Amino acid sequence: MKTNVDRAAGSAPLPMLIGLLRTRRFAPLFWCQFFSVFNDNFVRNMLAMLILFRLGEADAGPLITLAVGIFMLPSLCLSGLGGEMADAQDKARLTKRLKFAEILVQVIAAIGLWQASLPLLYTALFGLGVISALFGPIKYGILPDLLERHELVAGNALVEAATFIAIFLGLIAGGLSAVGRTPEGTMAQLMAIALACWAASLFIPLTGRAAPDLRVNPNVFASTRDLLREVKREPCLWSRSMAVSWFWMTGAVTLSLVPVVIRNKTGGGIGVETAISAFFALGIGIGSLAAAIIARGRILLAPVPLAALGMAGFLIDLGLATWSLPTATTEIDIPTFLSSAIGVRIAFDVAGLATAGGLFVVPLFTAIQADAAKHMRARIVGGVNILNSAFIVAGVLLTVVLQSKSVGLSEPILLAALGVLNLGAAFYVWKTVSRKAD
Structure with missing residues (x-):
């Protein structure tokens, strides 16, 4: 192992970064997590801007803070469950199921936007929080299955860079959608993002079960x-x-x-x-x-x-x-x-x-x-x-x-x-x- 690492240390890092984005081992996961993060922040900021500028809620501050709490709560409660599910099942297959479920959540978000319904939008945001909490252990846990050890730093660097760029773009798109676009256009965009995320997940290579005998604890x-x-x-x-x-x-x-x-x-x-x-x-x-x-x-x-x-x-x-x-x-x-x-x-x-x-x-x-x-x-x-x-x-x-x-x-x-x-x-x-x- 040390020989491989030492040999890899002499390799050029920029070609490795570019090469990873072209390979079937990494590119589908990269784009899947990019669209997923974009989607989370798109819906969250769309909700915040809807509260601030379209609904004119007097208690906008607490309502926006509530949105952050609703999205973060599943990560506290379900990350452990997500880790167990990812080790007990094939991570790629589990990703496909989660991203298909995300399409259904986007339908709720689209209806919530159409009706300007805060309960529906909060429900969609909670659903996205659940999926994010379950997907988190997968997207980082699967990288060592898909990449060589000397490629891990480059893979993580690309994932982190893409994550924050997706956050930024999602925030902008969410704000523009809530205050500058028709509900129909935003609904089409919501579904397009979800479908793109699911489509990317279909190409993630199967990894097998890391712990096939593991029994997931429902508690x-x-x-x-x-x-x-x-x-x-x-x-x-x-x-x-x-x-x-x-x-x-x-x-x-x-x-x-x-x-x-x-x-x-x-x-x-x-x-x-x-x-x-x-x-x-x-x-x-x-x-x-x-x-x-x-x-x-x-x-x-x-x-x-x-x-x-x-x-x-x-x-x-x-x-x-x-x-x-x-x-x-x-x-x-x-x-x-x-x-x-x-x-x-x-x-x-x-x-x-x-x-x-x-x-x-x-x-x-x-x-x-x-x-x-x-x-x-x-x-x-x-x-x-x-x-x-x-x-x-x-x-x-x-x-x-x-x-x-x-x-x-x-x-x-x-x-x-x-x-x-x-x-x-x-x-x-x-x-x-x-x-x-x-």
Whole structure:
């Protein structure tokens, strides 16, 4: 195995990235997960924009927050079940079934949009959350079945880059569909996305059952508990999983704070908010692909602490840059924002933070996949997803409390504080992850 890794380390990374996108082993999974993530964010943002601009709900804020909670809840409860199902069944066949079910969920979303029905749209969003929770362990657990070990970093880099680009495009499409298109056109788009996702899943190669004797536990709470225990049993696996979960929490909290900072401190409108989201998605893509280029086929964890330091630095600078700014009184457009020194600084910090994040998470998740036992791989990924969801929920709730009137911390202070905490995360991964890997 070591000989293969050493030989792969000398291979050119860019041809490998391009080659993977052309191969039957990887391309169908790539496009299936791209359309799936696009679909999730399309429906979620369509619902948010529908609440804000078409229904004119007085309690828009809580209703939008409820949408996030409805989508995240299944990941906390069903990731363990998804991991067990993925190990007990052929992952490719299970993917086909889930993506066919997604078509039915899209029908509910389309009817909900047609009737402007919040209950139907919430139902569709919950259905998408369930499918996402069950699909998560599959899409990461199947990669080592489809790719060689020296291709894993490149495969994960492409998946992470595509995920954030799909999130960005889905958010834009969802917003435009709710406020700028006819219901008929949006319904056709909803069905086209679901059909494209299902069609891509049909070409994913069969992998066989990793654990054919495994009996799936229908008690989701017991399976969640058991998977967390399994992840914690291996100290190295646990430390990597904690680091990955920290990344997702950092990203979720940052994406909840930055739009408020831009609106309140610079007066940036929807166009500016969209541009900053584009910088974030672009940064994640660059960082993820850079991780593959640096690794050259190896699973290289040494740069991870440096990436955490980069995340810390950009977050601290983002907080310091906006802390003393007065509250904006007028709305500005993209050219005005990017022609100002503070606009360029914010854009640079957001892109730098996202790039560092891609460099941070890709090697860590690849190491988890590569070192997990084959018969347990999907369940391990499910356990990691449970941790991710728990970190995100805890981080967002704590942020809400710190933003509340009773505490009153401003968004720039919270961004800087998150940066300081990332200094601790850098020390943690250096001590528990990269040093042990070396």
